[in-house]
Amino acid sequence: MSGNGYDGLGVVKGRTIAGAVRIYDTTLRDGEQSPGISLTVDDKVSIAHMLDALGVSCIEAGFAASSEADRNVFQQLVTDGLRADLYSLSRCLRDDIDAAHGCGLKHVHLFIATSDIHLKYKLKMSRDEVLSKIDDSVTYAISKGMEVMFSCEDATRTEYGFLKEAFLTAVNAGASIIDIPDTVGVSMPAEMYELVSMLSRDIDVPIAVHCHNDLGLAVANSLAAVEAGASVIHTCVNGLGERSGNASTEEVALNLKLNYGVDTIDLTGVDRISKIVSRYTGYPVAYNKPLVGRNAFSHESGIHVHGILNNAATYEPYPPEMIGRSRDIAIGKHSGAHSLKDKLSAMGISFPDERLGDLLEEIKTLSVGGKEITDIELAAVAENLLWRGRSEVHVRLDEFVVLTGKNVTPTATVTVTVDGVSRTCAMTGTGPVDAAVNAIRAALDNRISFEELRLESITGGSDSLCEVTVLVRDTVVDGHISAGKAVGIDIVDTTVDAFMQAINRDYARSR
Numbered sequence: 001m002s003g004n005g006y007d008g009l010g011v012v013k014g015r016t017i018a019g020a021v022r023i024y025d026t027t028l029r030d031g032e033q034s035p036g037i038s039l040t041v042d043d044k045v046s047i048a049h050m051l052d053a054l055g056v057s058c059i060e061a062g063f064a065a066s067s068e069a070d071r072n073v074f075q076q077l078v079t080d081g082l083r084a085d086l087y088s089l090s091r092c093l094r095d096d097i098d099a100a101h102g103c104g105l106k107h108v109h110l111f112i113a114t115s116d117i118h119l120k121y122k123l124k125m126s127r128d129e130v131l132s133k134i135d136d137s138v139t140y141a142i143s144k145g146m147e148v149m150f151s152c153e154d155a156t157r158t159e160y161g162f163l164k165e166a167f168l169t170a171v172n173a174g175a176s177i178i179d180i181p182d183t184v185g186v187s188m189p190a191e192m193y194e195l196v197s198m199l200s201r202d203i204d205v206p207i208a209v210h211c212h213n214d215l216g217l218a219v220a221n222s223l224a225a226v227e228a229g230a231s232v233i234h235t236c237v238n239g240l241g242e243r244s245g246n247a248s249t250e251e252v253a254l255n256l257k258l259n260y261g262v263d264t265i266d267l268t269g270v271d272r273i274s275k276i277v278s279r280y281t282g283y284p285v286a287y288n289k290p291l292v293g294r295n296a297f298s299h300e301s302g303i304h305v306h307g308i309l310n311n312a313a314t315y316e317p318y319p320p321e322m323i324g325r326s327r328d329i330a331i332g333k334h335s336g337a338h339s340l341k342d343k344l345s346a347m348g349i350s351f352p353d354e355r356l357g358d359l360l361e362e363i364k365t366l367s368v369g370g371k372e373i374t375d376i377e378l379a380a381v382a383e384n385l386l387w388r389g390r391s392e393v394h395v396r397l398d399e400f401v402v403l404t405g406k407n408v409t410p411t412a413t414v415t416v417t418v419d420g421v422s423r424t425c426a427m428t429g430t431g432p433v434d435a436a437v438n439a440i441r442a443a444l445d446n447r448i449s450f451e452e453l454r455l456e457s458i459t460g461g462s463d464s465l466c467e468v469t470v471l472v473r474d475t476v477v478d479g480h481i482s483a484g485k486a487v488g489i490d491i492v493d494t495t496v497d498a499f500m501q502a503i504n505r506d507y508a509r510s511r
Contacts, residue, residue, distance in 0.1 A: 015227075015259050022057035022232045023264045024208060025249055027277060028073075029060045029089055031240035037281045044073045045080075047280060050273050051237075052082045055265040056249070058232070060109060064088040065099040074103035087149065092137035101144045108146045109179070110137055114166050115154035127162055131169050138173035149208065151179040156187040156195065164202055177206045177232060182221055185214030185244065189224035196228035208232035211247045213239060218247035223255055237277045238285055238292065250274060250291045250323065258318060271324035296320075297327045343378060351382055359385055373465075381465070381487050394507035395444070397500050398422065402432045402492060412439040432492045437499060448503055449473045451481065455491065468494045472502040482506040 028044050028051075031037070039047070044061060051059050061077060062070035070088075077086055085107050088100035092112040100108045112123075112133055119125055125133075134150070141148050150170035152163055167178045180195065187195075196207055209225040211218040211234070222233045239248035250270040256262040274292035278285050287294045297320040312319065312327070320327050337356045340363070344351045351359065362381055363373055373381070399415035412435035413426040425442040429435030437450050452471040457464045469485040484502025488494035 017226050017260050017262065018229070019231055021226055021230075021256055021262050021264055023249060023253060024058040024060065024087075024232050024234045025051050025056040025236065026060040026210075026234050026246065027051070027236045027240060027249070029062050030210075030234075030242065030246055031236040031238075031277075031281070032062070033242050034240050034245070034281070034283065035242075037240070037283065039280060041069050041072050041076070043280045044070075045076050047273075047277060048073070048077055048082065049080070050269075050276060052084050053266075054269045054273060056084055057264075058085045058087055058107070060087040060089060060234075062088060063090070064103050064105070065090065065093075065096040071099065071103050074100075074105060078104040085147075090137075090141075092133040094137065094140050097137065097141045097144065097146070101141075101146060106146060107149070108141050109149045109151065110134075110141060110170075110175075111151035111153050111179075111181070112137075112166075113153040114163060115157040116159070117157065118154050131166060134166060134169045135173050138170050138175050142174035148175040149177040149179055150175040151181050151210065153181055154183040155180045156182045156191070157184070160195075160198065164199065167199065167203055171203060171205050175205070177208055178203060179208040179210055179232070179234070180225070180230075181210040181234075182212055182218075183210075185212035185218060187211070187217070187221050189217065189220045192221040193224040193228040196225045196230050200229035206231045208234060210234035212241065213244040213246060216244075218245070219251045219255065222247045222252055223259070226256070226260070238274055238283065238289070240277070240281065240283060248290075254291060254318070254323065267322055268324045291323055291325075297325050340378075344382065349382060351386075355385065392508050393504055394418070395500065395503050397440070397496070399424075400436065400496060402436055404432045404435075410435040412436040414439040414443055416440065416443045418444065433495050436492060436496050440496070440499060440503070444503070447474065447476045448506065449475050450499070453495065455495070458487070465489060466491055466494055468498040470495065470498045470502050472499070472506060474506050480506065 028039070028047060032039050048059055048061050059082065061073055064071050064074055074086065074088060086105060087107045087109045088103065088105055090096040090100050090108050090110050092110055097108060112130055113119065114130060119127065119130065123130070138148050138150060150167070152158055152166050155163055170178060178199070180199070182192065192209070196209070199207055207230045209222055209230050211221040226233065233247065233252050235249035235252050236246040237249045239245040239251070253264045254267060256264055257267060271292055274285060285292055290296060297316065337360055340356055340359055359382055362385055396417045397414065398417055400412070402410060402412045404410040409428050410432045411426060411428050412432070413424065414436065415422060415424040423443045425439050427435055427438035427442050429438050441448055441450065449472065450470065451473050454469040456467045458467055465487055467485065467487050469483065472482050472484070474480050474482070482502045482505040484498040484500065484505060486494045486497035486501060488497060
């Protein structure tokens with residue numbers, strides 16, 4: 001490469017924020033509330049330690065009042081002594097606070113809904129009753145020696161005057177952080193910026209935000225909040241969370257680094273924790289998910305690969321190594337000669353430049369339907385192409401069709417040309433491969449016997465290319481054994497190709 005193109009990458013000019021930003025990771029609480037996820041105590045403890053090693057500032061590891069399992073998690077983590085502040089979610093109820101305090105926790109995240117729709121249809125409480133609950137619960141938690149983060153659930157749909165009053169009630173009772181949940185993910189970044197700006201002017205404590213992704217704006221809203229003065233962002237690894245999830249831990253952290261020059265977590269550990277959380281939760285990561293998706297640093301298009309090989313920054317906004325990833329030059333229907341040459345070189349395979357066009361055509365044929373060719377498959381195809389190139393064509397297969405199915409005797413019809421003479425034969429067999437081989441042998445007057453067939457799946461996947469090797473014997477001249485091999489998607493077609501390779505090698509030897 002002529003250069004990686006990343007010199008000076010870091011802070012985007014004109015984007016500044018005041019002070020540090022803390023990541024409050026709620027993968028083990030809000031993330032686990034994703035439908036179908038049920039983590040064991042050991043799972044949660046293990047993930048919490050990985051989050052702590054990653055450097056998140058706060059970990060919300062569950063809801064102590066909800067289950068004995070979550071209480072066991074908290075007790076274990078308190079004993080282990082994490083660097084991160086350990087929080088339990090808690091309703092504005094004394095029993096919930098007691099459950100968190102009983103686990104040895106020093107931090108609690110209290111919440112109660114404040115929007116009119118929640119007051120009317122969920123809580124069935126008046127505004128005054130809610131304010132009384134806030135005051136009582138925060139005061140009680142403080143009396144237990146706990147530090148309180150307080151959230152107005154559905155804050156972004158709460159009338160501002162009452163939202164401010166609710167937060168001030170919590171702060172006056174002793175809450176040290178207020179949190180703005182965009183509970184159903186309906187805020188726009190400009191609206192979030194304005195809301196945080198107003199609360200920053202009216203209330204003198206740190207502000208956190210908890211953004212859901214229902215409209216795909218969780219990360220954007222979190223960053224807008226930071227620009228307006230928020231200093232804590234609630235996130236989940238891989239963007240897990242109820243419904244469409246929460247702001248993604250890894251996306252928020254990388255954006256803070258690249259766009260504002262703010263360090264929050266060890267970015268090199270992002271890929272590893274993403275994979276582990278995916279495995280523990282059973283939630284797959286979308287191929288095209290930013291940062292951690294399979295395709296995030298995978299390049300197939302010939303034009304893109306050419307640019308990447310000259311300067312990686314042409315089609316990558318940051319180096320994959322920054323988050324513990326590596327670049328992948330994918331081989332498929334969109335690949336170009338530069339991709340093939342670079343991939344083969346990286347694999348230590350010497351391949352003649354004059355045959356790259358033939359190899360490219362072979363790859364495009366095999367990739368019909370969207371199949372991506374693996375490194376092992378590419379090596380097999382390249383070697384097979386060179387193998388074929390060493391044989392003269394004395395016997396040409398012009399036409400080939402096999403009829404098979406349930407309760408149908410497999411029948412193959414072939415047309416071959418030998419020394420300019422065309423011959424057509426049809427034969428049956430015990431299967432489609434056997435029928436095809438019998439028809440070709442008959443067209444050659446049974447001069448060739450089929451001695452051995454070896455079939456291997458190259459990578460083991462259900463869409464893997466197969467490699468077929470056959471041995472044939474010349475039954476007329478001297479009984480010599482000749483070998484043929486081929487690589488392809490269809491077992492019958494590939495076996496026939498290998499058979500024809502062996503036949504041509506035999507004819508070349510005996511001429």
